[in-house]
Amino acid sequence: MSELITERKLRQLAADWISAGKRVVGPARIRDRILYTALRSSESLVLGGDGYLRPANSIKEFFFPKQEQLYQYRVRGRNIELLEPSADFAEQLIIAARPCDAAALPVLDHVFNWDFADEFYNRRRRATTILTIACGAADDACFCTSVGIGPEDPRGSDAVLLELGDGRYKVRPVTEKGGKLLAGKTEPSQETAPETRGPERKFDSAKIRAFLENHFEHAIWAEHGRSCMACGVCAFSCPTCHCFDIVDAGPAAGSARVRTWDTCQFPIFTQHASGHNPRGAQPARQRQRILHKFSIYPEKFGKILCTGCGNCVRNCPVGLGVLNLLTEIEHGQHL
Amino acid sequence: MANIYKPELMEVTAVRQQTSDVKSVALRFLDPECAAAFSFQVGQFGIFSVFGYGESTFNICSSSNWKDRIEFCFRKVGRVTEAMWKVEVGDVIGFRGPYGHGYPMDVWKGHDLIFLGGGIAMPPIRCAVWYALENRADFGDIFIVYGARTVGDLVYVDELQEWAKHERVRVITCVDPGGETADWKGEIGFVPTVFERAHLSAKDPVVLVIGPPIMIKNTLPVLQKLAISPASVYTSLENRMKCGVGKCGRCNVGSHYVCKEGPVLTMQELQRLPLDY
Numbered sequence: 257m258s259e260l261i262t263e264r265k266l267r268q269l270a271a272d273w274i275s276a277g278k279r280v281v282g283p284a285r286i287r288d289r290i291l292y293t294a295l296r297s298s299e300s301l302v303l304g305g306d307g308y309l310r311p312a313n314s315i316k317e318f319f320f321p322k323q324e325q326l327y328q329y330r331v332r333g334r335n336i337e338l339l340e341p342s343a344d345f346a347e348q349l350i351i352a353a354r355p356c357d358a359a360a361l362p363v364l365d366h367v368f369n370w371d372f373a374d375e376f377y378n379r380r381r382r383a384t385t386i387l388t389i390a391c392g393a394a395d396d397a398c399f400c401t402s403v404g405i406g407p408e409d410p411r412g413s414d415a416v417l418l419e420l421g422d423g424r425y426k427v428r429p430v431t432e433k434g435g436k437l438l439a440g441k442t443e444p445s446q447e448t449a450p451e452t453r454g455p456e457r458k459f460d461s462a463k464i465r466a467f468l469e470n471h472f473e474h475a476i477w478a479e480h481g482r483s484c485m486a487c488g489v490c491a492f493s494c495p496t497c498h499c500f501d502i503v504d505a506g507p508a509a510g511s512a513r514v515r516t517w518d519t520c521q522f523p524i525f526t527q528h529a530s531g532h533n534p535r536g537a538q539p540a541r542q543r544q545r546i547l548h549k550f551s552i553y554p555e556k557f558g559k560i561l562c563t564g565c566g567n568c569v570r571n572c573p574v575g576l577g578v579l580n581l582l583t584e585i586e587h588g589q590h591l
Numbered sequence: 592m593a594n595i596y597k598p599e600l601m602e603v604t605a606v607r608q609q610t611s612d613v614k615s616v617a618l619r620f621l622d623p624e625c626a627a628a629f630s631f632q633v634g635q636f637g638i639f640s641v642f643g644y645g646e647s648t649f650n651i652c653s654s655s656n657w658k659d660r661i662e663f664c665f666r667k668v669g670r671v672t673e674a675m676w677k678v679e680v681g682d683v684i685g686f687r688g689p690y691g692h693g694y695p696m697d698v699w700k701g702h703d704l705i706f707l708g709g710g711i712a713m714p715p716i717r718c719a720v721w722y723a724l725e726n727r728a729d730f731g732d733i734f735i736v737y738g739a740r741t742v743g744d745l746v747y748v749d750e751l752q753e754w755a756k757h758e759r760v761r762v763i764t765c766v767d768p769g770g771e772t773a774d775w776k777g778e779i780g781f782v783p784t785v786f787e788r789a790h791l792s793a794k795d796p797v798v799l800v801i802g803p804p805i806m807i808k809n810t811l812p813v814l815q816k817l818a819i820s821p822a823s824v825y826t827s828l829e830n831r832m833k834c835g836v837g838k839c840g841r842c843n844v845g846s847h848y849v850c851k852e853g854p855v856l857t858m859q860e861l862q863r864l865p866l867d868y
Contacts, residue, residue, distance in 0.1 A: 370837055375594065532803070544867070
């Protein structure tokens with residue numbers, strides 16, 4: 257015997273949290289996009305329909321915000337006082353995440369914790385419960401199955417919901433936290449959820465890694481790098497890209513040191529004070545992003561720094577994104 | 592909350608102008624507990640900050656034997672260092688560190704030491720020179736070849752003169768052709784060339800070479816001619832960093848994170864890395 261939850265109960269759950277003053281994050285329509293956002297009302301939560309696949313952003317900003325204070329300071333002449341940051345670590349619920357978003361978190365846990373534990377990330381991670389909805393469809397940009405993830409992957413989720421149709425979801429609890437959240441909100445069910453279907457496998461990540469480790473210099477980088485506009489949308493909408501900058505914000509007399517998102521696609525990202533730039537042109541910067549995801553991170557932490565969500569493919573204004581490049585490599589066009 | 596990004600506060604105890612755009616600064620911890628607990632290895636770096644302007648990464652260029660202070664040296668080139676330039680004795684700045692791996696001074700014991708430096712790369716050599724002089728019996732002969740574009744760009748000139756007075760220490764200073772003054776008594780030429788023609792009588796030396804990429808590139812063939820193994824040649828990479836703790840994603844050379852696994856590495860290690868520095 258297993259359990260199911262209705263859409264009505266799911267929205268009620270969101271509504272209860274919102275009215276309790278707690279943050280609920282979920283997909284909602286913002287202008288002409290569906291984005292993960294802090295919901296004002298459970299009614300705006302998008303659960304499907306109209307060919308909806310997944311949001312154009314990721315859930316990472318609820319663990320690693322676009323900008324956040326690392327600490328505040330007050331300067332009075334030579335007297336400097338360091339103060340706690342105005343950071344928010346309150347309990348939050350992410351509802352209707354996709355498996356490719358949730359699965360990014362166990363990947364990111366490594367970089368935020370090797371030797372030096374980043375408590376800004378860790379505290380939000382501990383304070384968050386994630387209810388994921390498995391994917392019933394995939395588009396041309398989806399490639400989770402090529403990076404070892406699937407349409408109902410439980411990694412990073414506290415519970416996975418599988419669509420039964422008619423606004424009902426079969427519940428697959430993953431963690432104790434997930435089970436507790438849904439306790440009393442589900443009903444017994446004998447139904448089996450229709451089989452989820454992921455995208456067909458588009459490349460072999462082991463073969464890609466072997467290629468990358470041996471082709472630091474290759475024509476493919478120039479070909480792809482040339483058309484990149486260095487806008488950074490691939491990195492900003494990526495569930496796993498985590499590069500950041502640290503800057504001072506506000507007037508010198510009393511403000512904060514702030515962490516902001518950054519990307520290896522920006523020209524000054526690696527530029528030395530002398531003017532020397534190890535990655536002085538866009539091809540080298542494109543190469544870095546691909547290498548970091550498919551070779552460097554796996555070497556360091558044993559995991560691919562990509563969940564195959566396809567955001568970089570869908571959002572790229574010039575039709576790049578990692579998938580195009582990797583399928584070219586896969587099909588041996590550059591071997 | 593444990594906060595890996597929060598700096599310690601340090602009071603500026605001395606500022607020296609080294610050149611028209613380079614200054615060195617000495618600091619002491621405001622918190623006595625922190626001062627007592629602090630230690631580092633020569634070759635490690637810190638992240639120094641001026642509140643209201645931001646953070647910058649510099650080598651800790653004092654000897655690890657000096658317990659009353661740490662020092663760093665910077666060139667005025669951007670927003671943070673412009674603000675740093677205005678810092679005076681008594682002012683308070685931020686410090687995080689020490690980060691990275693320092694020079695393996697234990698491995699260097701018993702060897703002659705050759706230091707090759709260019710321009711603003713003197714500070715990360717200076718800390719090792721002082722350390723070696725303070726532990727003199729542990730090391731063989733010391734050779735220092737230091738060059739800058741012009742006479743006015745040489746830093747720590749007084750200390751170079753002081754080191755030259757020590758026994759078993761030879762100091763050669765040089766400037767690029769055209770960078771000399773009428774009364775210049777040092778060599779004229781680039782560091783690799785000056786080093787080659789000096790015919791230093793070092794036996795099985797350890798070499799530390801730090802400078803602009805072009806200087807390092809041109810020094811390697813000279814070292815090869817002298818049959819010095821790349822495993823005995825060290826450098827310190829100076830990649831741009833923000834966090835210093837392996838997270839912000841910009842200092843890596845291939846899979847080598849300079850902040851955590853460097854900045855010090857041997858030429859043998861460097862040769863295995865992609866040309867991304």
